[in-house]
Amino acid sequence: MDAGILTQQAFNALTIGAMYALIALGYTMVYGIIELINFAHGDVFMVGSFVTLWLLSTFGVQGAINDPPRLTIMLIVMFAFTMTVMGLVGVVIERFAYRPLRNAPRLAPLITAIGVSFILQNIIQVTFSNSPVNVPRVIEPQAGATVQLPQFAVANFQVTASPVTFAYSHIFIIVLAVSLMVALQLFVGRTRLGRAMRSTAIDREAAQLMGVDINTTIALTFFIGSALAGAAGVAWALNYGTTKFDIGFQAGLKSFTAAVLGGIGNTTGAALGGFLIAFIEVFSSQLGYSRWSEAIVFSILILVLVFRPTGLLGQRLAERA
Amino acid sequence: MRLMRTFQAPTAAATSSSPSTPVATALLELHDVVASYGAIQALRGISLEVHRGEIVTMLGGNGAGKSTILRTISGLMHPRSGRVEFDGHDITAVPAHKLVRLGIGHAPEGRRIFNRLTVLENLQMGAYSRHDKAEIASDYDRVFGLFPRLQERHSQSAGTLSGGEQQMLAIGRALMGRPKLLLLDEPSMGLAPVLVEQIFRIIRDINAQGTTILLVEQNAQMALQVAGRGYILQTGKIVLADTAAALAQNEQVKIAYLGG
Numbered sequence: 001m002d003a004g005i006l007t008q009q010a011f012n013a014l015t016i017g018a019m020y021a022l023i024a025l026g027y028t029m030v031y032g033i034i035e036l037i038n039f040a041h042g043d044v045f046m047v048g049s050f051v052t053l054w055l056l057s058t059f060g061v062q063g064a065i066n067d068p069p070r071l072t073i074m075l076i077v078m079f080a081f082t083m084t085v086m087g088l089v090g091v092v093i094e095r096f097a098y099r100p101l102r103n104a105p106r107l108a109p110l111i112t113a114i115g116v117s118f119i120l121q122n123i124i125q126v127t128f129s130n131s132p133v134n135v136p137r138v139i140e141p142q143a144g145a146t147v148q149l150p151q152f153a154v155a156n157f158q159v160t161a162s163p164v165t166f167a168y169s170h171i172f173i174i175v176l177a178v179s180l181m182v183a184l185q186l187f188v189g190r191t192r193l194g195r196a197m198r199s200t201a202i203d204r205e206a207a208q209l210m211g212v213d214i215n216t217t218i219a220l221t222f223f224i225g226s227a228l229a230g231a232a233g234v235a236w237a238l239n240y241g242t243t244k245f246d247i248g249f250q251a252g253l254k255s256f257t258a259a260v261l262g263g264i265g266n267t268t269g270a271a272l273g274g275f276l277i278a279f280i281e282v283f284s285s286q287l288g289y290s291r292w293s294e295a296i297v298f299s300i301l302i303l304v305l306v307f308r309p310t311g312l313l314g315q316r317l318a319e320r321a
Numbered sequence: 322m323r324l325m326r327t328f329q330a331p332t333a334a335a336t337s338s339s340p341s342t343p344v345a346t347a348l349l350e351l352h353d354v355v356a357s358y359g360a361i362q363a364l365r366g367i368s369l370e371v372h373r374g375e376i377v378t379m380l381g382g383n384g385a386g387k388s389t390i391l392r393t394i395s396g397l398m399h400p401r402s403g404r405v406e407f408d409g410h411d412i413t414a415v416p417a418h419k420l421v422r423l424g425i426g427h428a429p430e431g432r433r434i435f436n437r438l439t440v441l442e443n444l445q446m447g448a449y450s451r452h453d454k455a456e457i458a459s460d461y462d463r464v465f466g467l468f469p470r471l472q473e474r475h476s477q478s479a480g481t482l483s484g485g486e487q488q489m490l491a492i493g494r495a496l497m498g499r500p501k502l503l504l505l506d507e508p509s510m511g512l513a514p515v516l517v518e519q520i521f522r523i524i525r526d527i528n529a530q531g532t533t534i535l536l537v538e539q540n541a542q543m544a545l546q547v548a549g550r551g552y553i554l555q556t557g558k559i560v561l562a563d564t565a566a567a568l569a570q571n572e573q574v575k576i577a578y579l580g581g
Contacts (some may be wrong), residue, residue, distance in 0.1 A: 192449070199435050199446050205397055206433040211421035211450030211498070 021274025042252015048233020090226025426500030447497025
């Protein structure tokens, strides 16, 4: 057994999990407030990676930026810009594709969501490309801290340790994602608008009676969820250095699974689910079942839903009449 | 949105029907309100008024339209025709979330508390439209004064409260908006008799503190005891309007709602 490789893989899983978690939050927030599975959400993430690409090419950035102050400014601009743009895209999608169908049967907005998904993909195919495109990796991908874990033996069992590299780009993605999640929790849990969002999710009419403008609240939910997906898009570009018009499908499906696994409607659950899915995926590959990793992820989802239909952290509170 | 001040002519009813209210100006007026759920007509021309300081009750069987009237007043529904005036404003088409600011508080049918929020958060939601921090703080004291149980359980999730406590929370939450008019929809439903007594005592207290109340009740006996006036509804129409005392003596009302 190699403790170094396990640590390295756990670190990789954290990075991927951070992205899944950011996307999963948008699924769960939107489901929580209007009970819509927003199938276009994965594509919002995808468009986010292209917005970053556009921004970098506009600034003429070709590759890694090695000057720390300039890099910092660039990262702030990338995230602030992409998150704002994607937040607004989310608001527009809600306004024109979902709001008119708010009182229609459930299936109608679901179909619309699939339609929006195709529209976003087509827009990117036409304006950018059909094939994978490279995104400059502003954080030098090779740079990182390499750590040598101690080697030791338990009884006759030798634990070796290959050196582990903690890439700065990964560290940055994890720290950023966790910070965004904490900020979201504080916003939803502690602020007046967060309370309005939670109230609207529980009982829309009662929230209106308190003076909550539910249209604004729902738009705000889409803004935040889509901005987080945009952040995941930037993280993707930083991490892989490439993007394609169809990356939203798989990432979206896995993030949606993460949201369901954690308990749809529950933000902590979505974050937890995102990391869990990434760990399952990475470690099933590590154990030599990489071709099975998706099957394993979805089998676990099925098992969880059979034995705990509300997901890991789903609401189980008895509702009294 | 129409929020024009409309001229208020003193109506005949306002001057004659309620000796218990010294200042007989209507806080709320419904003029020939017609409302429907899809094809089903729920209100078939309702005209009523509530004066400042009054407790007015609406009695009637299931489906008579009592809750629909409250929903029409608080903006959750809008009339197909007719007019709703509140405190000098035409509110017929004003959306619900703007009416809280004008002074309408609604404790709806079935309580509708936010079960996954704490008791305190529910009350904070009640004060959502307000920004007068000091006043809000004193209103918490007022609500906790009326319902000490809510203070004991303020950090508890509202869904874990008993039925009576949830009702108290629903009323307390509506009071946190500092309403001029409080709409109460079946506050005694499903409560043990001793709690019913308590709720009605509190309704009286709230009214004594200056809030006008429009009360929908199944428990006609209690309702007619606290109310000054009452309306009897049948299938979307007002069939009888009188002082509560007169209604309590009315033979038909006795048979239909007071158990003979």
